[in-house]
Amino acid sequence: MECIEGVTVVAPAHLVQEELYGILRKKAPWILDKWYALNEIKHPPAPKEFVSGKKLPYLGHHYRIKVKQNQDIERVTVLFHQGKFF
Incomplete structure (x- = not known):
């Protein structure tokens, strides 16, 4: 498993690294499209703390x-x- 720029790649152990990089280059537009879409999702707001007077x-x-x-x-x-x- 290797993590580059926040993307985690899980591949079979028998896959040669050059072959893996080739697959990643081929799939890069799809990966980036999904990456950008995920970054646009707003995170839920932090839980509210209820304090008297607020x-x-x-x-x-x-x-x-x-x-x-x-x-x-x-x-x-x-x-x-x-x-x-x-």
Whole structure:
């Protein structure tokens, strides 16, 4: 296995290196096309950290949040009522 410029090539062990390079040169346009397409995919945003006082955008408005911690609860519940999140 060899990694060049972020592309990993996996080939059978019996394949001669010159033959492998020939295949790569032949397939280079396809490889580059896929490489550029992958680079255009946007990465998902980082997970949000909910901190009291921070504003949370919702339906075109920003609402200040208040975090209440409870050691007995294993999941998070968010409620929105009359312009407030609970």
